[in-house]
Amino acid sequence: MKLFGLIGYPLSHSFSRKYFTEKFEREGIAEHEYLLFPIAQIDELKKLLLDHPGLKGLNVTIPYKEQVIPFLDELSPVVEQVGACNCIKIEEGRLLGYNTDVIGFKQTLAPHLKPHHNKALVLGTGGAAKAVYHVLQELKIDYTMVSRTPSEKTITYEMIDKKVIEEHTLIINTTPLGMHPHVDSAPPLPYAYLSAAHYLYDLVYNPDPTLFLKKGKEMGAATENGSAMLVIQAEASWKIWNA
Numbered sequence: 001m002k003l004f005g006l007i008g009y010p011l012s013h014s015f016s017r018k019y020f021t022e023k024f025e026r027e028g029i030a031e032h033e034y035l036l037f038p039i040a041q042i043d044e045l046k047k048l049l050l051d052h053p054g055l056k057g058l059n060v061t062i063p064y065k066e067q068v069i070p071f072l073d074e075l076s077p078v079v080e081q082v083g084a085c086n087c088i089k090i091e092e093g094r095l096l097g098y099n100t101d102v103i104g105f106k107q108t109l110a111p112h113l114k115p116h117h118n119k120a121l122v123l124g125t126g127g128a129a130k131a132v133y134h135v136l137q138e139l140k141i142d143y144t145m146v147s148r149t150p151s152e153k154t155i156t157y158e159m160i161d162k163k164v165i166e167e168h169t170l171i172i173n174t175t176p177l178g179m180h181p182h183v184d185s186a187p188p189l190p191y192a193y194l195s196a197a198h199y200l201y202d203l204v205y206n207p208d209p210t211l212f213l214k215k216g217k218e219m220g221a222a223t224e225n226g227s228a229m230l231v232i233q234a235e236a237s238w239k240i241w242n243a
Helices: 016-026 042-051 077-082 101-112 127-138 162-167 211-218 227-241
Strands: 002-008 032-038 055-060 087-091 094-098 119-123 142-146 170-173 199-202 222-224
Touching: 002 016, 016 032, 016 227, 055 227, 077 094, 077 127, 087 227, 101 127, 101 199, 101 222, 101 227, 119 127, 119 162, 127 142, 199 211, 211 222
Parallel strands: 002 032, 002 055, 119 142, 119 170, 170 199, 199 222
Antiparallel strands: 055 087, 087 094
16 A cells, blocks of 8 residues: 655645545556645654655645755755745655645746736745745746734735735735635735736635635636645646656
């Protein structure tokens, strides 16, 4: 039995197990299983690996995309550049780190960009946000980072006014705000200043749409959620595990 899984905490929102279980059934892939491993602390990864010697690969989600890096034996160039890992290949006891968020985000964002989407607001500063920064840099799109707490590199939600919204026609939510079961929450933005020129991208996929995207659509903005990105990054993980 070849075993794969997802680490994170909590994992009630997980897309991955359903996706891979259905993939194995649909494609006739026998003797493969994908499990959820909700670990309360990243240090529990060591015991997890000892308890499941058949593990061939792991996906990594909130809050461990950055915390997992010291546990890895080798980093892909993208992980080194981004500083976050969401895919681990386990090969002869060695943990090899990759980032398929970058692949999934770039492939789903780029086709919908218009020339005026040249400045982005990135909501959140966690591991998923780091993949977003990397893609925006590759696409030569300037961006402003938004966090609940101010720093030299970020602005706070309270600092976002009409001028900021009008200047940033691409807005990307990398936070879990609005994720099931907290469907009535959304990033605290002045949504009234959005327009048809805006493109809102939410990495959250459940519910579809999130309140963030609903508010954008009401103002005429183009919207995209994270479901297509998740499929692409899952297939990229599968390719890595089987290379």
